[in-house]
Amino acid sequence: MSAPAAVFELRLRALPRFRVDLAGVTPLALGALGEAEAGRVAIRHGNEALALGELFEIRRRPANAPALHFEGDLSRFDRLAWEMEDGEIRVDGPVGHYAAARLRGGLVAVAGDAGGFAACEMAGGELAVAGSVGDFAAAALPGSMDGMRGGTLVVRGDAGARFADRMRRGTAFVFGNAGDFFASRLVAGTIALGGRCGAHPGWAMRRGTLVFAGETPAVPATFVETGHDLRVIWTLLARDLARAGGPFTALPDRRVRRFAGDIAVDGKGEWLLPE
Amino acid sequence: MTASPTPTDAPPLPWTCPFCALLCDGVALARGETLELRGSDCPKARQALAQQPADTAAATPTIDGRAASLDEALDAAARLLAGATLPLFAGLATDVAGIRSLYALASARDAILDHLLGDAIMASVRPLQDRGVYYTTLAEVRTRADLIVCFGTRPAERYPEFFRRIAPGEPRRREIVFVGTDTDPAAAGPDTELEAVPFAGDAFDTLALLNALAADRALAAPPPGPLAGLAARLQAARYAVIVWEPGASGAQGALVGEAINRLVGTLNARTRAASLALGGSQGGYTANQVVTWLSGLPLRTGLFRDGLRHDPWALATARVLAGRNADLLLWVSSFDPSATPPAADLPTIILGHAAMPPVAGAPQVFIPVATPGIGAAGHLFRLDGGVVVPLVQARDDGLPTVAAIAGAIAQRLAAPASGAGS
Amino acid sequence: MEINGIAIDDTFAEAFPMKATRLVVTAHNETWAMHAAVAATGFATSVIACGCEAGIERHLDAAETPDGRPGVALLMFSMSGKELAKQVERRVGQCVLTCPTTAVYAGLADGEPIALGRNLRFFGDGWQISKMIGGVRYWRVPVMDGEFVAQETTPVVKAVGGGNLLILARDTDAALAAAEAAVATMRAVPGVILPFPGGVVRSGSKVGSRYKALPASTNEAFCPALTGLAAKTSLTPEVRCVMEIVIDGLTEADVTTATRAGMQAILERGAAAGVVRLSAGNYGGKLGPFHFHLRRIIAPEAAS
Amino acid sequence: MSTLRLRGGRLYDPAHGIDGEVCDLGVRDGRIVALHENEPVDREHDVSGMIVMAGGIDLHSHIGGGKVNLARLLLPEDHRPAPRTDNPLELASCGACTPGTLATGYRYAEMGYTAAFEPAMALSNARHAHMEMGDTPILDHGAYVMLGNDELLLEMLAEGGDPALVRDYVGWAINAARAMGVKVVNPGGISAFKFNQRKLDVDEPHVQHRVTPRQVVHALARALTELAVPHPLHIHASNLGVAGNIASTLATIDALEGLRGHLTHVQFHSYGTEGPHKFSSAALALVEAVNAHPNVSIDVGQIIFGQTVTASGDTMTQIRNAALGSPRKWVGADIECDAGCGLVPFRYRDQSYVNALQWVIGLEIFLLANDPWRVVLTTDHPNGGPFTSYPHLIRLLMDKSFRDEQLARLHPEVAAHAALREIRRELTLYEIAIMTRAAPARLLGLADRGHLGVGAAADIAVYREDADREYMFRTPEYVFKDGELVARQGRIVATPVGGTHFVEPGFDGAIEQRIARYAEHHHALDFRNAAIGRDELCTCANGGQLLVTPCAVHGTNGT
Structure with missing residues (x-):
């Protein structure tokens, strides 16, 4: 980072009337600005442009690395960290839809829940949600062939339906439960689930790995058990996943069964079911 | 064809029924006190015709529940729209002309567009956006299909004339298989064999198995016999058509569509097959087609001031309203009086069917409009996508068209005095 | 003196300067790791006619290897990165992929990557699976005793x-x-x-x-x-x-x-x-x- | 009454042999007139030093109808992001390779085009096509109805193909669809694919009807000749995109037996099988045949590198292409016993040997053909690339050094060996005016378009001279539609509704019984609704003018 870095603290003044689009409000974009200038940055509120300072009290202090700290209920604020390339954004409450969508780098940490499409088409960096995420987290926008395509998503709460739909690369964790069609149409990547999942996990998954560390789901008819010695890849994977902690800590110590599928499609994906 | 009143003994009017997306045009209307269907006993058409008020003169515009002149109502509607910054145009149950006119208004007011059957429409659009489809149309089904698989639907329940419309014009053997439902006697016909194949699990499990079987994949456990038999017949058919119903396929209906089209794709590698998605009633496919060609994007697109954004999830009427992410609802419903606007604590403009019951609540303007195919001529898209069927005016009921109302509101907004726009 | x-x-x-890489070969037990390592470093005395110079660096305890199995560290040296890549592919392809229960990993952290499993994966004839774990790509190739796991690349150093x-x-x-x-x-x-x-x-x-x-x-x-x-x-x-x-x-x-x-x-x-x-x-x-x-x-x- | 004078421009009006002559141009009530030098006018623009041409006419551009709209539905990601312009005259509309109709009209008009023709209107989809074209602002438009895969015609041909019967049927179909002409797509092949036939050469029989493409082409060309429809049969020949298809293209020319025919997007039909990749340019062979057959005209279908979507009625071809598409999704359809539909997204890459050669072949055709009056500039929008790339294409044709720069970037084998390297020709403004205005107007039979003579519609594009022809043709100084200024320096200033061009050839109404009988047994639309009336056309086309081009012999007694 060549520009002088700064941390901005943005305290929400009041809940906005319409949803607000935070695209463009990133640590790097704000980093070069002063407090007053940052307050004049235009964001979209409903159909109208609004100055950032109208919605937030803004304080800037110099720092080693660029960062934004949001305080307040941001559940009506969408596209937090949209296409962010670097830096850090922390939110001390909930956020709206498309949080960290198309993220390319840096860290986004949300202390509350995130809405729909969190980390969708994320390509790098990390989104950590202490609460739950809505539907289509790590999924794809309409028409896109790939959902999340890199980076790490950590959800400490629950996930909604269609988690990681069309995800292609990267690693995603759900510590709690997942909704229906968990990892539907998965293209590739690794997903570890700590709790239980809804109906039709892995529906039409093409490649990729699902690790069910919690409740073992019923295996559909279009998945096939492969009885081979898995210890090598399992050790590599389990040791890596275990670093996330929580329900994944003990993975390296558990024996695992493997099912390949979904043979309704390419059938090169796998379910790993630790015993 | 605007003559009115029509004597009862006049020959029935060759008519096109607008009340479901089959748009049956081989029927006629006898026009007396009431409108009576000839050439078909379609219960859906009969019910809809029975709902047409005999006297539309009683249907007047209202402002906040009080009767008003059309001019007053238009003024009030224009005022509401001018004061809104984020309007939602929903319902959109109208014809081509209506959507064209509403689109210009929506563009001027930066509105969000959705249809009252938006969930079903998106369930048919998403498979197309995500992976593509291979589809067919009624004449092809009628002329060439030797195996018709109704997947999870009994089409005649919502499209009563469906099997009549796809009945071969000359003797030809065909099989109609109902997967996941009982056979429908409505499908019976000469040389037609009916069969029911139960789901193995639910629709999704069944489609997964069918896809694996059609691709000759080995399964861990033998599949249910009837399903394996169906897969074999799909592979052997000269032209297999898989009929499904996006609106009846549940919250993840788009995935049903995708799986069906995967099956069709697998079959098309060696033989011939196609899918047919039943939907698009109440001008649903019409609204989607017109909005798509005008804007470049399908329904559930916001013509926002800073750009167009298509979001089938966030811009669903229910989600927009629940999130209070609009400050005005313009509701258009010209076919079905029971298709009333969803509860919303928002100023509401209703361009509604003349028999629509009053809706309690927020400040609102109600303007009764002609039903295309009853009070006005028009055009609608048929359920198979590319065929536009002309509607005739059955009688002159004095009601304005949606196109006319939207145009009149737009004119008021454009007038400098209204203070609208900017 | x-x-x-x-x-x-x-x-x-x-x-003189050479290009080198370290490979870690693991197996079900030390014996089979050693069989693979000995074969892979065989006939590698001199670049004059062997293409590379290679040898066993040391034994590795189960606790030291990525997959928790006993292993062997090998070093391979060639006059150019290109030649080294060729030798790695040949030797690992013929001597490690073939050897019961083995897996192979890069033994260096930094350097210019050359193919390790990247080309060997094609032995899987379309059934091979790629897996990214902790930012590292591995290839999993189905073989008769299960699957052969190979890290995609290995770094080459001067x-x-x-x-x-x-x-x-x-x-x-x-x-x-x-x-x-x-x-x-x-x-x-x-x-x-x-x-x-x-x-x-x-x-x-x-x-x-x-x-x-x-x-x-x-x-x-x-x-x-x-x-x-x-x-x-x-x-x-x-x-x-x-x-x-x-x-x-x-x-x-x-x-x-x-x-x-x-x-x-x-x-x-x-x-x-x-x-x-x-x-x-x-x-x-x-x-x-x-x-x-x-x-x-x-x-x-x-x-x- | 309103008058306008463009003073001092350099006119390029090939229809009158005017090649850069400096003279004033007068307009009264939307028509070009001769004005006295001192006659007062309502508006006058000093265009001295500028280049004045008739408005551009695109005779082959997929701008409306079912498959175009499906392409929009297929690729929402291609429409992201979709900013709105700051021009309040423009309604919201977006898109890149298949823009919304509104954006299509605006973007065409901005670059000086005033008419475009949809080449592939399915009979069953005609209303829809007219609706989309009607919602394409500013541009006049028309469409060719697709015949030759309609089961009824194939049935007639299988019965022996009585020319009178075929003529009347074709005449009926043109009138029913309100078409400007007839297009045949992969003659018989779309139908054959419905019966699971995967390949159909010019002399190969259709698996069901036992009719050959040669018969289909000849029968349709003959019918159009007898109906005196000005636009020759618009032919998308057999084997589109297949290596070695020059043979079937030449055989198709042969099938015309001297009757007029317009071979469309010939670039996709001019492939040999030479060289290490068994894929080579047959541009020379194609051009020699075109030069030798004055009955044949062509448009090129140049490819442009980048993302686009191929939209075709040719399901037989598209199911094959689907595996090559990018992104990997596609749409196909069997339509109403008269047509098909196939949409495959494509990303043409300059580093792909095949794509690079396709690019070269298109340019070779443009530059080797010796009669510009029979060569029309197209990219087969959106199949070869979007119409917005025309200015770029014009520069490639007019600027050898620019062309060489581009050529050098291609796949090395193509860059090193293409015959294109040796072609020194640079098209002149006069030749460009022929290929983009005068020739298409003449091929369509539009007497009052595509030129600047007295009486012509005042569709005029005025360009500011610039050595960078791409820049020059992208942003004309003034664009007039029927005398009204519609675009100024790339900004839309008026959005009139365009008119609909169509023909009304006469035919024997007795044919309707046969068609009605067929419809009753096979179709899903009541025969009563089979044809579009004039009033209905006006409604569909959004109230634009109805522009009837006369058919010379039979007049316009219509139905």
Whole structure:
């Protein structure tokens, strides 16, 4: 980072009337600005442009690395960290839809829940949600062939339906439960689930790995058990996943069964079911 | 064809029924006190015709529940729209002309567009956006299909004339298989064999198995016999058509569509097959087609001031309203009086069917409009996508068209005095 | 200079730059890891005709390997990254992929990546699976005993080849015993291999030959059979047998450490064990930029 | 009454042999007139030093109808992001390779085009096509109805193909669809694919009807000749995109037996099988045949590198292409016993040997053909690339050094060996005016378009001279539609509704019985609704003018 870095603290003044689009409000974009200038940055509120300072009290202090700290209920604020390339954004409450969508780098940490499409088409960096995420987290926008395509998503709460739909690369964790069609149409990547999942996990998954560390789901008819010695890849994977902690800590110590599928499609994906 | 009143003994009017997306045009209307269907006993058409008020003169515009002149109502509607910054145009149950006119208004007011059957429409659009489809149309089904698989639907329940419309014009053997439902006697016909194949699990499990079987994949456990038999017949058919119903396929209906089209794709590698998605009633496919060609994007697109954004999830009427992410609802419903606007604590403009019951609540303007195919001529898209069927005016009921109302509101907004726009 | 009665020539071993990589081969047990490692590093004594110089660096405990199984670290050296890539692919493809229960990983963290599993994956004929774990890509190739796991790439680093130590002894027994003692200590040094059989080579060579086809030929200066015959000899009559230990190392320091360890092992045994002199092969500084001065290595203060 | 004078421009009006002559141009009530030099006018623009041409006419551009709209539905990601312009005259509309109709009209008009023709209107989809074209602002438009895969015609041909019967049927179909002409797509092949036939050469029989493409082409060309429809049969020949298809293209020319025919997007039909990749340019062979057959005209279908979507009725071809598409999704359809539909997204890459050669072949055709009056500039929008790339294409044709720069970037084997390297020709403004205005107007039979003579519609594009022809043709200084200024320096200033061009050839109404009988047994639309009336056309086309081009012999007694 060549520009002088700064941390901005943005305290929400009041809940906005319409949803607000935070695209463009990133640590790097704000980093070069002063407090007053940052307050004049235009964001979209409903159909109208609004100055950032109208919605937030803004304080800037110099720092080693660029960062934004949001305080307040941001559940009506969408596209937090949209296409962010670097830096850090922390939110001390909930956020709206498309949080960290198309993220390319840096860290986004949300202390509350995130809405729909969190980390969708994320390509790098990390989104950590202490609460739950809505539907289509790590999924794809309409028409896109790939959902999340890199980076790490950590959800400490629950996930909604269609988690990681069309995800292609990267690693995603759900510590709690997942909704229906968990990892539907998965293209590739690794997903570890700590709790239980809804109906039709892995529906039409093409490649990729699902690790069910919690409740073992019923295996559909279009998945096939492969009885081979898995210890090598399992050790590599389990040791890596275990670093996330929580329900994944003990993975390296558990024996695992493997099912390949979904043979309704390419059938090169796998379910790993630790015993 | 605007003559009115029509004597009862006049020959029935060759008519096109607008009340479901089959748009049956081989029927006629006898026009007396009431409108009576000839050439078909379609219960859906009969019910809809029975709902047409005999006297539309009683249907007047209202402002906040009080009767008003059309001019007053238009003024009030224009005022509401001018004061809104984020309007939602929903319902959109109208014809081509209506959507064209509403689109210009929506563009001027930066509105969000959705249809009252938006969930079903998106369930048919998403498979197309995500992976593509291979589809067919009624004449092809009628002329060439030797195996018709109704997947999870009994089409005649919502499209009563469906099997009549796809009945071969000359003797030809065909099989109609109902997967996941009982056979429908409505499908019976000469040389037609009916069969029911139960789901193995639910629709999704069944489609997964069918896809694996059609691709000759080995399964861990033998599949249910009837399903394996169906897969074999799909592979052997000269032209297999898989009929499904996006609106009846549940919250993840788009995935049903995708799986069906995967099956069709697998079959098309060696033989011939196609899918047919039943939907698009109440001008649903019409609204989607017109909005798509005008804007470049399908329904559930916001013509926002800073750009167009298509979001089938966030811009669903229910989600927009629940999130209070609009400050005005313009509701258009010209076919079905029971298709009333969803509860919303928002100023509401209703361009509604003349028999629509009053809706309690927020400040609102109600303007009764002609039903295309009853009070006005028009055009609608048929359920198979590319065929536009002309509607005739059955009688002159004095009601304005949606196109006319939207145009009149737009004119008021454009007038400098209204203070609208900017 | 003389230590414990053994003369140390005022010369240097002249070494040249090479490209190297470290591979970690694991298996169900140590035996099978070793089978793979031995085969993969076989026939890899000299780049002159083997394509690479390779050897086993050390055994790895289960706790030290990525997959928790016993393993072996190998080092492979070639004159270019391209040649090394070819050798890695051939040797791992023929000797590790084929060997029951093995898996193969990169043993270095940084460097220019060359293919490890990247091309071997095609053995899977479309059934291979890629897996990214902790930012590293692995390939999983179905084979008859399960799956062969190979890291996609292995980093290549600049390395040092051709370090050497010449042991000039009174007779064959003495030369061999000294060489064996030196090899035993040198092999404990990390980052080096001694690529010749038993770590020892008796056919020390010079560059060039009277025959056009040969790039190298016998080093007559150190051949006891030619003492008094060859115009240039480095031997005195009491030297009847010379052995050379060739050292390839990942860094200059590794080669130095190994050379010192070898020298010390010999010197500690003293002149009584039959070693007369220690010397080294140099080419007048024309062959390579790395010069390992024997005297400086064994007694840095004294030599400086 | 309103008058306008463009003073001092350099006119390029090939229809009158005017090649850069400086003279004033007068307009009264939307028509070009001769004005006295001193006659007062309502508006006058000093265009001295500028280049004045008739408005551009695109005779082959997929701008409306079912498959175009499906392409929009297929690729929402291609429409992201979709900013709105700041021009309040423009309604919201977006898109890149298949923009919304509104954006299509705006973007065409901005670059000086005033008419475009949809080449592939399915009979069953005609209303829809007219609706989309009607919602394409500013541009006049028309469409060719697709015949030759309609089961009824194939049935007639299988019965022996009585020319009178075929003529009347074709005449009926043109009138029913309100078409400007007839297009045949992969003659018989779309139908054959419905019966699971995967390949159909010019002399190969259709698996069901036993009719050959040669018969289909000849029968349709003959019918159009007898109906005196000005636009010759618009032919998308057999084997589109297949290596070696020059043979079937030449055989198709042969099938015309001297009757007029317009071979469309010939670039996709001019492939040989030479060289290491068994894929080579047959541009020379194609051009020699065109030069030798004055009855044949062509448009090129130049490819442009980048993302686009191929939209075709040719399901037989598209199911094959689907595996090559990018992104990997596609749409296909069997339509109403008269047509098909196939949409495959494509990303043409300059480093792909095949794509690079396709690019070269298109340019070779443009530059080798010796009669510009029979060569029309197209990219087969969106199949070869979007119409917005026309200015770029014009520069490639007019600027050898620019062309060489582009050529050098291609796949090395193509860059090193293409015959294109040796072609020194640079098209002149006069030749460009022929290929983009005068020739298409003449091939369509538009007497009052595509030129600047007295009486012509005042569709005029005025360009500011610039050595960078791409820049020059992208942003004309003024664009007039029927005398109204519609675009100024790339900004839309008026959005009139365009008119609909169509023909009304006469035919024997007795044919309707046969068609009605067929419809009753096979179709899903009541025969009563089979044809579009004039009033209905006006409604569909959004109230634009109805522009009837006369058919010379039979007049316009219509139905």
